[in-house]
Amino acid sequence: MDKSQGRTTREAAADALPPVETASGHRGLVMEEKLIFEQGVEGRTGVDLPEPPRVARRLGGLERKGAIGLPGLSEPQVVRHYTRLSQKNFAIDAGLYPLGSCTMKHNPRLNEKMARLPGFADLHPLQPTATVQGALELMDQLAHWLKTLTGMPAVALSPGAGAHGEFCGMVAIRAALEARGESRTRKRVLVPESAHGTNPATAAAIGFEVDAIPADARGRVDVAALKAKIGPDVAGIMLTNPNTCGLFEGDIVEIARLVREAGGYFYCDGANFNAIAGRVRPADLGVDAMHINLHKTFSTPHGGGGPGSGPVVFSERLAPYVPVPFVVHGPEGFRLVEDRAEAKSAFGRLKGFHGQMGMFIRALTYMLSHGADGIRQASNDAVLNANYVMAKLQDVMTPAFDGPCMHECLFDDRFLKDTGVTTLDFAKAMIDEGYHPMTMYFPLVVHGAMLIEPTESESKDSLDQFIATMRALVDRAKAGQAAYFRASPRLTPRRRLDETRAARAPVLRWKPRAAPVPQAAE
Numbered sequence: 001m002d003k004s005q006g007r008t009t010r011e012a013a014a015d016a017l018p019p020v021e022t023a024s025g026h027r028g029l030v031m032e033e034k035l036i037f038e039q040g041v042e043g044r045t046g047v048d049l050p051e052p053p054r055v056a057r058r059l060g061g062l063e064r065k066g067a068i069g070l071p072g073l074s075e076p077q078v079v080r081h082y083t084r085l086s087q088k089n090f091a092i093d094a095g096l097y098p099l100g101s102c103t104m105k106h107n108p109r110l111n112e113k114m115a116r117l118p119g120f121a122d123l124h125p126l127q128p129t130a131t132v133q134g135a136l137e138l139m140d141q142l143a144h145w146l147k148t149l150t151g152m153p154a155v156a157l158s159p160g161a162g163a164h165g166e167f168c169g170m171v172a173i174r175a176a177l178e179a180r181g182e183s184r185t186r187k188r189v190l191v192p193e194s195a196h197g198t199n200p201a202t203a204a205a206i207g208f209e210v211d212a213i214p215a216d217a218r219g220r221v222d223v224a225a226l227k228a229k230i231g232p233d234v235a236g237i238m239l240t241n242p243n244t245c246g247l248f249e250g251d252i253v254e255i256a257r258l259v260r261e262a263g264g265y266f267y268c269d270g271a272n273f274n275a276i277a278g279r280v281r282p283a284d285l286g287v288d289a290m291h292i293n294l295h296k297t298f299s300t301p302h303g304g305g306g307p308g309s310g311p312v313v314f315s316e317r318l319a320p321y322v323p324v325p326f327v328v329h330g331p332e333g334f335r336l337v338e339d340r341a342e343a344k345s346a347f348g349r350l351k352g353f354h355g356q357m358g359m360f361i362r363a364l365t366y367m368l369s370h371g372a373d374g375i376r377q378a379s380n381d382a383v384l385n386a387n388y389v390m391a392k393l394q395d396v397m398t399p400a401f402d403g404p405c406m407h408e409c410l411f412d413d414r415f416l417k418d419t420g421v422t423t424l425d426f427a428k429a430m431i432d433e434g435y436h437p438m439t440m441y442f443p444l445v446v447h448g449a450m451l452i453e454p455t456e457s458e459s460k461d462s463l464d465q466f467i468a469t470m471r472a473l474v475d476r477a478k479a480g481q482a483a484y485f486r487a488s489p490r491l492t493p494r495r496r497l498d499e500t501r502a503a504r505a506p507v508l509r510w511k512p513r514a515a516p517v518p519q520a521a522e
């Protein structure tokens, strides 16, 4: 180690070499993969189909006449293409994925096994209910667990994601206000700055006015500021707990009381329920509606790995507005209440059919295999792991707030001051080290935020490795190697991308490249 520069001789030697340019474009055994359309050859196919029999045209001249435009590929080409793409995908199955607020925890394979049982996997949503009693019982049991864990009397299982659950809860609140004849006068929804970004977006999408409440120096809702905003035009509050700073809103009972006494409703974003499940019952906090992300707390795959599911639990005051369908149990077994003739005050239906059945199976499997005590243990461990990471990094990085955290720990960029390294540079260097970056620049209330959520499914060994890597990167930043960070990532198939342009002007459709125009100068 050349201490004067803070660099190893190996690194110095690597930097002295020209960048690797292979003849094939591949890097190691990572293939440089063309788009499937660029690989296609007209007329090539992996199957031999007989000529279709001649049939009378019945489309009234609307049938397709031109080429369909699909790429012509052999079977091995298709297999290789998708296998190579899958190898470029980072996943919780590949390594630690500390993306704060997203709860990338292990998805137990037992869940998968249950979801693949033919009795579940081969169901059709239009089957007569007499033939799907087991599936309806499963939904009923899942509803029972969610109601028991939260202490809430009603639940809507159908929302397809957390944000969809927020939409469900806020539409129920609007329906309740309509029933009180106050939907025109109560238009304002209070949203703390420490709430998740989907909260104000949901309120605005439904037509409420969003009124922000500042966070105090402890990263929690400023109760004095909240009090000043309470009034007869307040429809309710949307509060995330634990909030996006990874902190428990200690004044939550008081906040609920203030909002409810003013005639408003308390929507709680419970996507971070994994920090408190089995320890806190949201009903006891005064919550009126709260979504639960099965794909976070209850370990069903998400991100690229599967669809979400965001059931919403409701208090007594909102229970009449729960959307259809829902499962009821009567003398003839289980059945679905599907229309408003029966559920008169239900606000309607949110999506086709009954929700993400595959996720219900996985989530209930997780609940039953853990048991109530195991769920409590899981949230204990999630909080313990986050505090372990914070304790082991707080002398070299800067925690955004004092005191312990819940399931995720939040750092800001003060430790990078005067190093010339930004939060983004730091995150890019983590990729070369084999780590998916943490959540960056979010929550917005903290400058240069880095939000790390290790989850309970990481072992102490894996956390120690992560901590050692983070410490090494901090050393490097403090040793004046800003250029190294600015050039990261170096080892990925692509280096830095124009992320703004990719988000603002995405190119989603492939068009054949025009033949190169000969340059006059050539």
Ligand SMILES: *Cc1c(COP(=O)(O)O)cnc(C)c1O
Binding pocket: 101, 102, 161, 162, 163, 164, 196, 198, 240, 244, 269, 271, 272, 293, 308, 309, 310
């Ligand atoms: C993940 C998350 C959401 C949104 O959930 P989706 O399923 O991604 O729509 C909302 N709030 C919080 C606090 C979250 O962490």
